[in-house]
Each structure stands twice: as structure tokens, then as C-alpha cells.
Amino acid sequence: MKRHRRFLGLAMAVLAVGATAGTRSPRDDRAPYMRDLFPSTYRPLPRTDTLIVHATILDGADHRIDDGELLMRDGKVVAIGHDLQAAGTTVIDAHGRWVTPGIIDIHSHDGTYVVPLTTIDDKSSDVSELSDPNAAGTWIETAVNPQDPAFSRALAGGVTTMQVLPGSDPIFGGRSVILKPISAPTMQAMKFPGAGQGMKMACGENPKSEDAELKRGPTSRQGEIAYIRDAFAQARHYMHEWDEYLAGKDDDRPVDDPRLDTLAGVLTGAIPVQMHCYRADEMAVMMDLSREIGFRIAAFHHAVEAYKIAPLLAANHVCAVVWSDWWGYKMEALDGIRENAAFVDEAGGCVMMHSDSPVLGQWLNIEAGKAAAAGRRAGLTLPPEHVISWVTSNPARALGLSDRIGSLVPGHNADVVIWSADPFSVFARADTVFIDGAVAYDRLDRRYQPRSDFELGRAPGARP
Structure with a gap:
């Protein structure tokens, strides 16, 4: 005899997913432990192709590149090294600063x-x-x-x-x-x-x-x-x-x-x-x-x-x-x-x-x-x-x-941080943070300093 199952609300939700799968028989469904009930709707932020130059780069794969360059295109790391050619990109001079993976x-x-x-x-x-x-x-x-x-x-x-x-x-x-x-x-x-x-x-x-x-x-x-x-x-x-x-x-x-x-x-x-x-x-x-x-x-x-x-x-x-x-x-x-x-x-x-x-x-x-x-x-x-x-x-x-x-190698997502100094120094700050090649945070530009609605508050006398 089958055991009674708990959490029937979620079980019904899973069954509903199966019921909408076209004309396929329930026997064609995957077992329920293979399903994602809450799929991602993430979309990258607006981005431009970017070349970072004159940085000390730690690539996350045990390499350090002094006075190095990093090219990001279409949300990916394209190249890392020296003397990279990248016409039509935004160039960031990171002289004196450090670059790492996110x-x-x-x-x-x-x-x-x-x-x-x-x-x-x-x-x-x-x-x-x-x-x-x-x-x-x-x-x-x-x-x-x-x-x-x-x-x-x-x-x-x-x-x-x-x-x-x-x-x-x-x-x-x-x-x-x-x-x-x-x-x-x-x-x-x-x-x-x-x-x-x-x-x-x-x-x-x-x-x-x-x-x-x-x-x-x-x-x-x-x-x-x-x-x-x-x-x-x-x-x-x-x-x-x-x-x-x-x-x-x-x-x-x-x-x-x-x-x-x-x-x-x-x-x-x-x-x-x-x-x-x-x-x-x-x-x-x-x-x-x-x-x-x-x-x-x-x-x-x-x-x-x-x-x-x-x-x-x-x-x-x-x-x-x-x-x-x-x-x-x-x-x-x-x-x-x-x-x-x-x-x-x-x-x-x-x-x-x-x-x-x-x-x-x-x-x-x-x-x-x-x-x-x-x-x-x-x-x-x-x-x-x-x-x-x-x-x-x-x-x-x-x-x-x-x-x-996790590492800055060609083909990986362009999750990149430009640090103001050696990232292991207590004086270091993240100057610019890229997620999928898009600027998600910039320490010097308020347009890229997201704040939660929780922090916005209400104007005095505003009605709830």
C-alpha cells in the first residue's frame, strides 16, 4: 500500500505542472525530484563591451598578470593578457588598481x-x-x-x-x-x-x-x-x-x-x-x-x-x-x-x-x-x-x-571586480562590479548604487 504523503499543497502544484505538458502521458513525465518549480527570469543588465587596461589581475586560476588587460564582450570574458586589440569598446584605465573575478x-x-x-x-x-x-x-x-x-x-x-x-x-x-x-x-x-x-x-x-x-x-x-x-x-x-x-x-x-x-x-x-x-x-x-x-x-x-x-x-x-x-x-x-x-x-x-x-x-x-x-x-x-x-x-x-x-578565462561569465587596491588590504574597496559584463555597482557613480525599497522610506505625512 502506498504511504500517505505530506505537503499536499505543493504536491498538487507539481501535478498541475505535469498536467500542462501538452499531450504527453503522465508516464512520460520525469520523476518530480527532477523538476524546477520556480524557474529563473533573470535578464542581464544593459552592458557594453569593455576593455580594462593597466591592472594587476588575479585570474582565480593561480595566475597574476601585472599591468594586464581584460576584454569583456557580450557578457563573457573574451581575452586576458597584454596588448589586446578591441576596437569600439569602452576602455577603463585601472592603473594602480587590481582586478579579480567576482x-x-x-x-x-x-x-x-x-x-x-x-x-x-x-x-x-x-x-x-x-x-x-x-x-x-x-x-x-x-x-x-x-x-x-x-x-x-x-x-x-x-x-x-x-x-x-x-x-x-x-x-x-x-x-x-x-x-x-x-x-x-x-x-x-x-x-x-x-x-x-x-x-x-x-x-x-x-x-x-x-x-x-x-x-x-x-x-x-x-x-x-x-x-x-x-x-x-x-x-x-x-x-x-x-x-x-x-x-x-x-x-x-x-x-x-x-x-x-x-x-x-x-x-x-x-x-x-x-x-x-x-x-x-x-x-x-x-x-x-x-x-x-x-x-x-x-x-x-x-x-x-x-x-x-x-x-x-x-x-x-x-x-x-x-x-x-x-x-x-x-x-x-x-x-x-x-x-x-x-x-x-x-x-x-x-x-x-x-x-x-x-x-x-x-x-x-x-x-x-x-x-x-x-x-x-x-x-x-x-x-x-x-x-x-x-x-x-x-x-x-x-x-x-x-x-x-570563479575565474577569468575566455568563455566564462564576465563577473569582474575592479578594486581600488590590493583586495586583501583593509583599505581596498570595490570600485566597479560587473555581472555578466554589465556594471552592477560603481562606487563613484550613484546611478549604479542600487538601494532597496526598504531603505527609501516615506515622505513626512505620507499615507500608507
């Missing part, structure tokens, strides 16, 4: 934990769905408020792509979304076309303490593991039901379950896991668990103790997403060190910085600079052309977008 924030809550918070009990937050430890059926994109001022602040800090993640109180937090921080009235108009989703999972203190407080699920670390194994076992059975139906072996069409849709997408490899985890021992357990169940962990987020298992992370091709110096604010964060990112990198691992807050989201270049400085004090060689990968090409890789963003 910064990628792989862990943001912008739009869901809107700043400034206007209530002391955080009722304005939509970052976590707390009704169940399994919130895998939720899509954080449906909660994103494009009016959050944090988007424009991140843009002014050189961020051109961000992954908005659900919170870490549920074990399965739901699906992530990848956005471009442009001014737009809808989330769909910010959504990175063709970018896949991730699925947020959490281990350790957050989910077990939240579940204990709400009396709704696992209250220990071993309970979390058992819960995860059981949930994926259900998802495998669900996939089998769909396979049987689509192959014509079973006429009873499965009723869509949004939670199992997401977990099935994880098992197929279509949805990578972005996992909140702090302690080294827990990360090691989760890597073993992922091999047993058969899913891919793209990255451990926060990963305060990643340095303790840096070779293990590298061997398993799992990235570490870290801060430069946050530590000690709860038990599982006590063993943080400033050299964390540098030691993971030295072991051949994939490391990157993240914000997790709208404040750090404005200064990810400085986060990388601080982490690299700690590594240099420990005796490591970390030149700027390598460190820039911690906020560009490495997060692009973890998001599955390394063929489109």
Missing part, C-alpha cells in the same frame, strides 16, 4: 534573515522551518525577500554570486538557491539561470538541541545518524516506486512527497549536500555515512576543526567552508584556530570563506586576507593569486559552476 559567497542567509531585524523575537526571519527535523521539502527560494538591503551591501563588497541556504536547526534544512545580488522585485529575477540546487543538512549541537527543546525528533548525535539513515531508506523506496511507475511496471502513480523528492535528488547526485558541521570527528562520521548511503557531500560549512582532518577531506574531495576567526561561542566551536583555512589548503584540500551573516558578506575579501595572513605567520607561502581562489574558483567548484564563474 566574489562568490557559498553560505549566505540574505533575504531570509532580513536586516535590520525589526522585532526582538526574530519573527521576521524565515531562515529555518522548525515544524519537523526533516524540512527537506522546503525551498528557501520561496522565502527570499529581494528587498533585503544585505543584497546591495554584498554587491558593493564585490559579491556577484551567492548561495542562500536554509538554517541549521532541522537535520534536513531544505533546498538552497543560487542568486545574483542585483536589484529586482522577485527572487526569480535574481536566480542564476541553470544553477543547480543544494540541500542543507546539519549535524551536531544545533539540530539535537532544537529537537530536544521542541520535543519533536532526535536529541543526541547518535539519534541524528539513525534519523538520517532512516530518511534515506525511505527515499530509496520512493525512488523505486517512481522507477516502477515510469517503466510501466506499476499503474499506481506515486503521490509526490516533497521531502522525499529532495532526498531522492540527493541520492541521484543531482542535488549535492551542503552540510553544517563543526567537529572533526563528526565530519569523519558523516563522510563514512555518505559512502554507506550513497550521497555526495560537496562541503562542510563552518568546519571549525577542518584542520585536524585536512588530508582526509582532501582524499574524499570534500571542501571546507570556514570563517577566518570565529570560534568559542559554543562547545563544538572551541577548537577553532586562525590557520584553519591555510592548513586545509596546504594539505591539498578545497577551502573557501563564507559569510553566514550580512556583515561578513560585505567583507569576504578581508576574511580571505585574514586567514591567509595567519597561514603566512605559520610559515606557509600564500601569494594573492592563490588566496583569491578561496572566494572565487573554489566556491564555484563546490557549487558545480566552475565552467561558468
Whole structure:
């Protein structure tokens, strides 16, 4: 007998999508975990072909080009080097300035934990769905408020792509979304076309303490593991039901379950896991668990103790997403060190910085600079052309977008930042930020300094 499914409202929406697919039989439809319910409507901003000259260029692929040139045409990087020929383009003289790929924030809550918070009990937050430890059926994109001022602040800090993640109180937090921080009235108009989703999972203190407080699920670390194994076992059975139906072996069409849709997408490899985890021992357990169940962990987020298992992370091709110096604010964060990112990198691992807050989201270049400085004090060689990968090409890789963003190579999207100085200096500012070859922000031109409606306010005496 088929199990009763939850979230019937979303299930009906999925069925409606199938019903509009022309004359195709339902058996011709893809399984529901392969669908995108909220497609991107993003359109690039107005742009002109542009040549940047006399810049110090860090290309995101471990190269530095002094007095270099970068040509952007039709929203793409066309050429990088010296003495480029580009008739009819806008020329920007960047003498004394630096050029990098656009910064990628792989862990943001912008739009869901809107700043400034206007209530002391955080009722304005939509970052976590707390009704169940399994919130895998939720899509954080449906909660994103494009009016959050944090988007424009991140843009002014050189961020051109961000992954908005659900919170870490549920074990399965739901699906992530990848956005471009442009001014737009809808989330769909910010959504990175063709970018896949991730699925947020959490281990350790957050989910077990939240579940204990709400009396709704696992209250220990071993309970979390058992819960995860059981949930994926259900998802495998669900996939089998769909396979049987689509192959014509079973006429009873499965009723869509949004939670199992997401977990099935994880098992197929279509949805990578972005996992909140702090302690080294827990990360090691989760890597073993992922091999047993058969899913891919793209990255451990926060990963305060990643340095303790840096070779293990590298061997398993799992990235570490870290801060430069946050530590000690709860038990599982006590063993943080400033050299964390540098030691993971030295072991051949994939490391990157993240914000997790709208404040750090404005200064990810400085986060990388601080982490690299700690590594240099420990005796490591970390030149700027390598460190820039911690906020560009490495997060692009973890998001599955390394063929489109993260490095300044011909054919990639022209997401580019011109910095007033060495981007790892506290004195550096993003002068101009290009997204898909269009000026999205200019520090010296108010026409390119987007502001949210939230910030405009009302004239005195205006009626609501």
C-alpha cells in the first residue's frame, strides 16, 4: 500500500505542472525530484563591451598578470593578457588598481534573515522551518525577500554570486538557491539561470538541541545518524516506486512527497549536500555515512576543526567552508584556530570563506586576507593569486559552476571586480562590479548604487 504523503499543497502544484505538458502521458513525465518549480527570469543588465587596461589581475586560476588587460564582450570574458586589440569598446584605465573575478559567497542567509531585524523575537526571519527535523521539502527560494538591503551591501563588497541556504536547526534544512545580488522585485529575477540546487543538512549541537527543546525528533548525535539513515531508506523506496511507475511496471502513480523528492535528488547526485558541521570527528562520521548511503557531500560549512582532518577531506574531495576567526561561542566551536583555512589548503584540500551573516558578506575579501595572513605567520607561502581562489574558483567548484564563474578565462561569465587596491588590504574597496559584463555597482557613480525599497522610506505625512 502506498504511504500517505505530506505537503499536499505543493504536491498538487507539481501535478498541475505535469498536467500542462501538452499531450504527453503522465508516464512520460520525469520523476518530480527532477523538476524546477520556480524557474529563473533573470535578464542581464544593459552592458557594453569593455576593455580594462593597466591592472594587476588575479585570474582565480593561480595566475597574476601585472599591468594586464581584460576584454569583456557580450557578457563573457573574451581575452586576458597584454596588448589586446578591441576596437569600439569602452576602455577603463585601472592603473594602480587590481582586478579579480567576482566574489562568490557559498553560505549566505540574505533575504531570509532580513536586516535590520525589526522585532526582538526574530519573527521576521524565515531562515529555518522548525515544524519537523526533516524540512527537506522546503525551498528557501520561496522565502527570499529581494528587498533585503544585505543584497546591495554584498554587491558593493564585490559579491556577484551567492548561495542562500536554509538554517541549521532541522537535520534536513531544505533546498538552497543560487542568486545574483542585483536589484529586482522577485527572487526569480535574481536566480542564476541553470544553477543547480543544494540541500542543507546539519549535524551536531544545533539540530539535537532544537529537537530536544521542541520535543519533536532526535536529541543526541547518535539519534541524528539513525534519523538520517532512516530518511534515506525511505527515499530509496520512493525512488523505486517512481522507477516502477515510469517503466510501466506499476499503474499506481506515486503521490509526490516533497521531502522525499529532495532526498531522492540527493541520492541521484543531482542535488549535492551542503552540510553544517563543526567537529572533526563528526565530519569523519558523516563522510563514512555518505559512502554507506550513497550521497555526495560537496562541503562542510563552518568546519571549525577542518584542520585536524585536512588530508582526509582532501582524499574524499570534500571542501571546507570556514570563517577566518570565529570560534568559542559554543562547545563544538572551541577548537577553532586562525590557520584553519591555510592548513586545509596546504594539505591539498578545497577551502573557501563564507559569510553566514550580512556583515561578513560585505567583507569576504578581508576574511580571505585574514586567514591567509595567519597561514603566512605559520610559515606557509600564500601569494594573492592563490588566496583569491578561496572566494572565487573554489566556491564555484563546490557549487558545480566552475565552467561558468570563479575565474577569468575566455568563455566564462564576465563577473569582474575592479578594486581600488590590493583586495586583501583593509583599505581596498570595490570600485566597479560587473555581472555578466554589465556594471552592477560603481562606487563613484550613484546611478549604479542600487538601494532597496526598504531603505527609501516615506515622505513626512505620507499615507500608507
